[in-house]
Amino acid sequence: MTPSHGGPDALGVPRWDFSTNANAVGPCPMALAAVQRADPQHYPDPGYTALRGALAAFHGVAVERIVVAGSASEFIARVTAAVARSGGRRVWLPALSYGDYAQASKAWGLQRVNEPAQADLLWLCEPSSPLGTAEPMANAVAEQGGVVVVDRAYEPLRLSGHCSLSAEALDRVWQLWSPNKAMGLTGVRGAYAIAPLHGLALARSLEQLAPSWPLGAHAVAMLAAWVQADAQRWLAQSREQLTTWKAAQIALLSELGWVCLPSEANYFCARSPCALDMPALRAQGIKLRDTTSLGLPGHWRLGVLPPAAQSALAVALCDQARRPAPVHPGAKGNHVQGTHGTGLAGPPGASPHRGEDAQRRRGAFES
Numbered sequence: 396m397t398p399s400h401g402g403p404d405a406l407g408v409p410r411w412d413f414s415t416n417a418n419a420v421g422p423c424p425m426a427l428a429a430v431q432r433a434d435p436q437h438y439p440d441p442g443y444t445a446l447r448g449a450l451a452a453f454h455g456v457a458v459e460r461i462v463v464a465g466s467a468s469e470f471i472a473r474v475t476a477a478v479a480r481s482g483g484r485r486v487w488l489p490a491l492s493y494g495d496y497a498q499a500s501k502a503w504g505l506q507r508v509n510e511p512a513q514a515d516l517l518w519l520c521e522p523s524s525p526l527g528t529a530e531p532m533a534n535a536v537a538e539q540g541g542v543v544v545v546d547r548a549y550e551p552l553r554l555s556g557h558c559s560l561s562a563e564a565l566d567r568v569w570q571l572w573s574p575n576k577a578m579g580l581t582g583v584r585g586a587y588a589i590a591p592l593h594g595l596a597l598a599r600s601l602e603q604l605a606p607s608w609p610l611g612a613h614a615v616a617m618l619a620a621w622v623q624a625d626a627q628r629w630l631a632q633s634r635e636q637l638t639t640w641k642a643a644q645i646a647l648l649s650e651l652g653w654v655c656l657p658s659e660a661n662y663f664c665a666r667s668p669c670a671l672d673m674p675a676l677r678a679q680g681i682k683l684r685d686t687t688s689l690g691l692p693g694h695w696r697l698g699v700l701p702p703a704a705q706s707a708l709a710v711a712l713c714d715q716a717r718r719p720a721p722v723h724p725g726a727k728g729n730h731v732q733g734t735h736g737t738g739l740a741g742p743p744g745a746s747p748h749r750g751e752d753a754q755r756r757r758g759a760f761e762s
């Protein structure tokens with residue numbers, strides 16, 4: 396079975412892809428340049444000595460605690476296998492969560508339980524997916540005796556709030572980091588985990604379960620760039636841009652009658668006022684993430700995208716609802732219809748001066 400994910404599909408890369416949570420300001424220029432300079436002619440150091448040292452220094456932890464992984468998804472499969480191999484039988488998952496936790500548990504025959512105390516493997520994710528919020532059970536789960544993994548894929552893209560767990564609590568759990576989203580480089584597959592302060596036995600067991608060279612040269616380059624000060628500065632600036640875009644995107648959807656749920660990240664879930672014709676939207680280059688497979692039926696998860704993408708979305712949604720597009724909150728006085736370069740037909744009554752409108756909009760939007 397092919398897992399259900401946002402992002403590119405059989406039709407290719409969507410022109411306006413709201414369905415992934417990758418940093419839409421990206422790619423991070425420094426990380427991209429590092430990936431482009433990577434040496435594909437040679438194997439990486441199989442022990443990833445320099446990289447693990449750099450990641451350990453970045454997080455202020457002992458190097459023995461760093462376990463590299465082919466991706467966060469690969470780590471999810473591997474840690475589940477390790478727990479099952481050592482006799483674990485039960486898993487606890489948040490009510491809504493990334494599908495790979497459940498999929499790996501199912502593959503290894505782990506039974507899902509409602510009581511954290513009964514579980515051998517427990518998953519947390521903050522900011523959570525699909526909601527982008529704190530996990531209400533975080534502190535109770537982090538105290539459990541089983542293997543607790545906190546997925547921090549979206550922590551670098553947190554736009555408000557803070558992690559529920561204290562530094563001491565984080566030292567008692569596994570932390571899973573997947574910087575390809577923050578760097579806007581999700582095509583580069585590479586991630587790492589930080590073992591709990593007293594979790595080195597499982598760390599060694601996970602290394603034994605890994606194939607040789609789980610990270611290729613490009614992933615090594617991305618992860619090495621991610622911890623550099625210039626990439627972190629770029630990331631901090633990108634969060635400011637995303638915060639502005641997020642406010643505009645929520646305002647726009649609210650005006651169209653959507654109910655947007657609270658979120659602390661660069662994505663949020665929302666309920667549409669009417670049924671959506673997804674194939675038609677996809678044909679117009681627009682993709683949203685149906686959250687049914689993530690445990691939230693009737694909603695869509697939308698990554699925060701720049702105003703031009705928001706305009707294209709508004710035009711397409713109004714087109715489906717057969718009503719005039721609203722004024723874009725980010726561009727006072729400019730109607731969103733007829734987005735230049737999208738190939739979209741504007742709704743009835745669209746301005747005869749579409750090119751000029753589009754030019755004005757670009758001036759207003761693309762700062």
Ligand SMILES: Cc1ncc(COP(=O)(O)O)c(C=O)c1O
Binds near residue numbers: 586
């Ligand atoms: C919460 C969460 N964790 C992990 C992943 C997987 O990350 P990776 O690209 O490193 O496999 C995703 C991808 O969508 C995700 O949403």
